[in-house]
Amino acid sequence: xxxxxxxxxxxxxxxxxxxxxxxxxxxxxxxxxxxxxxxxxxxxxxxxxxxxxxxxxxxx
Amino acid sequence: xxxxxxxxxxxxxxxxxxxxxxxxxxxxxxxxxxxxxxxxxxxxxxxxxxxxxxxxxxxxxxxxxxxxxxxxxxxxxxxxxxxxxxxxxxxxxxxxxxxxxxxxxxxxxxxxxxxxxxxxxxxxxxxxxxxxxxxxxxxxxxxxxxxxxxxxxxxxxxxxxxxxxxxxxxxxxxxxxxxxxxxxxxxxxxxxxxxxxxxxxxxxxxxxxxxxxxxxxxxxxxxxxxxxxxxxxxxxxxxxxxxxxxxxxxxxxxxxxxxxxxxxxxxxxxxxxxxxxxxxxxxxxxxxxxxxxxxxxxxxxxxxxxxxxxxxxxxxxxxxxxxxxxxxxxxxxxxxxxxxxxxxxxxxxxxxxxxxxxxxxxxxxxxxxxxxxxxxxxxxxxxxxxxxxxxxxxxxxxxxxxxxxxxxxxxxxxxxxxxxxxxxxxxxxxxxxxxxxxxxx
Numbered sequence: 106x107x108x109x110x111x112x113x114x115x116x117x118x119x120x121x122x123x124x125x126x127x128x129x130x131x132x133x134x135x136x137x138x139x140x141x142x143x144x145x146x147x148x149x150x151x152x153x154x155x156x157x158x159x160x161x162x163x164x165x
Numbered sequence: 166x167x168x169x170x171x172x173x174x175x176x177x178x179x180x181x182x183x184x185x186x187x188x189x190x191x192x193x194x195x196x197x198x199x200x201x202x203x204x205x206x207x208x209x210x211x212x213x214x215x216x217x218x219x220x221x222x223x224x225x226x227x228x229x230x231x232x233x234x235x236x237x238x239x240x241x242x243x244x245x246x247x248x249x250x251x252x253x254x255x256x257x258x259x260x261x262x263x264x265x266x267x268x269x270x271x272x273x274x275x276x277x278x279x280x281x282x283x284x285x286x287x288x289x290x291x292x293x294x295x296x297x298x299x300x301x302x303x304x305x306x307x308x309x310x311x312x313x314x315x316x317x318x319x320x321x322x323x324x325x326x327x328x329x330x331x332x333x334x335x336x337x338x339x340x341x342x343x344x345x346x347x348x349x350x351x352x353x354x355x356x357x358x359x360x361x362x363x364x365x366x367x368x369x370x371x372x373x374x375x376x377x378x379x380x381x382x383x384x385x386x387x388x389x390x391x392x393x394x395x396x397x398x399x400x401x402x403x404x405x406x407x408x409x410x411x412x413x414x415x416x417x418x419x420x421x422x423x424x425x426x427x428x429x430x431x432x433x434x435x436x437x438x439x440x441x442x443x444x445x446x447x448x449x450x451x452x453x454x455x456x457x458x459x460x461x462x463x464x465x466x467x468x469x470x471x472x473x474x475x476x477x478x479x480x481x482x483x484x485x486x487x488x489x490x491x492x493x494x495x496x497x498x499x500x501x502x503x504x505x506x507x508x509x510x511x512x513x514x515x516x517x518x519x520x521x522x523x524x525x526x527x528x529x530x531x532x533x534x535x536x537x538x539x540x541x542x543x544x545x546x547x548x549x550x551x552x553x554x555x556x557x558x559x560x561x562x563x564x565x566x567x568x569x570x571x572x573x574x575x576x577x578x579x580x581x582x583x584x585x586x587x588x589x590x591x592x593x594x595x596x597x598x599x600x601x602x603x604x605x606x
Contacts, residue, residue, distance in 0.1 A: 122589075122591065123556065123596075124583070124590060126551075127334045127557075127583060130552045130553070130555075130556050131552055131584065134548065134549075134552065135552070136551075136555040136556055137555075137556060138555055
């Protein structure tokens with residue numbers, strides 16, 4: 106449950122620290138602590154991927 | 166990109182000296198003009214959101230923040246033969262005790278064409294306010310000798326713009342008079358205020374003043390160049406005539422003291438005098454609320470950014486003297502002036518006649534709604550606030566400490582800074598404490 110989503114938080118943090126992690130949480134409306142409770146559904150993964158694209162642009 | 170003219174930079178940050186202590190944010194009444202997102206760059210300033218109150222310069226113990234004025238350019242242009250007149254703030258007298266006339270003499274020795282007293286500009290301003298009240302201007306009329314107040318209202322309280330006085334500040338009114346009578350002269354304001362540079366560069370003030378020469382930097386120039394003011398001949402102002410109570414404009418309540426002369430039947434609650442940080446934290450919010458509810462009885466608002474008025478303004482050497490010293494000097498000047506220039510009713514009538522005969526001079530002033538800059542900041546919804554708090558390890562009410570160590574005074578305000586990428590959340594006191602506890606287990 107939510108393993109891939111959690112990994113995206115890890116990737117965001119690696120990219121831009123806590124700020125990037127917060128940005129991902131704000132863009133997805135899901136705090137990282139809740140990521141594990143969410144299913145790794147295609148919809149969720151798509152939503153997180155889109156958000157990650159923005160985070161990558163802003164923090165790279 | 167907005168069509169609105171960007172506000173000029175008036176506060177510099179030395180990134181080598183800035184230690185990211187956030188004291189500047191702590192004292193800043195508008196907070197989000199500070200960008201603390203990049204440790205190496207120091208805390209940068211967004212001039213369009215900064216109101217120029219100067220609190221951060223006073224608060225910074227690392228000398229990382231300094232102000233920008235035109236003293237150097239003024240001196241350089243005089244040396245190059247540019248025709249410049251000075252308009253001298255009422256606050257200059259108390260900041261150069263018993264040397265004002267020597268100062269004017271020194272200016273003349275530098276080839277300053279003419280010197281004028283902004284205290285007389287204050288007489289013009291007061292008369293213009295009287296005319297505005299009589300002609301049914303929208304009340305309350307918010308007096309605007311203070312450019313920080315103007316910037317604040319234009320940027321953060323646009324609903325109050327229609328209440329800003331429709332005429333110029335004493336400085337601008339004096340400048341209008343000079344340009345009308347002596348066209349072609351560039352003007353330098355001898356100034357107690359760093360934010361006046363913004364007033365002068367505002368298109369609404371028609372470019373009438375070219376230099377903001379702060380008392381502080383002028384004193385530095387005098388000191389660094391070994392100039393002895395006492396060695397210069399005492400020189401009078403060059404007209405139009407001496408001010409009366411306008412001399413008091415630089416102190417809190419000075420406007421009302423001048424206004425009283427006209428015997429306008431105002432009750433004590435109809436003239437609101439207020440100054441210092443209270444104006445941003447309380448006063449304007451309350452005024453806006455009262456106007457919304459229709460319960461506001463105030464006719465004139467006499468409001469200044471600086472707690473002790475312009476006499477101890479941001480462009481003065483604040484610690485050079487106490488407020489009591491200042492008031493004593495001002496009282497002395499007022500008494501001397503009254504005896505010398507306004508001993509009787511006839512002299513008062515001459516002043517009135519002079520003020521009435523200025524109908525062909527344009528003293529009007531307009532304003533710009535600059536609120537697009539503050540509205541561009543994202544406001545966090547309660548849900549987003551919760552998400553940001555949780556990412557920072559704040560899960561319970563007890564974690565919302567509102568300690569203010571970040572400078573934003575509350576965790577909620579801090580989440581707004583985080584949301585707008587103005588703050589590094591790793592600096593949060595609670596976050597650091599939690600991180601330390603977690604990693605020292």
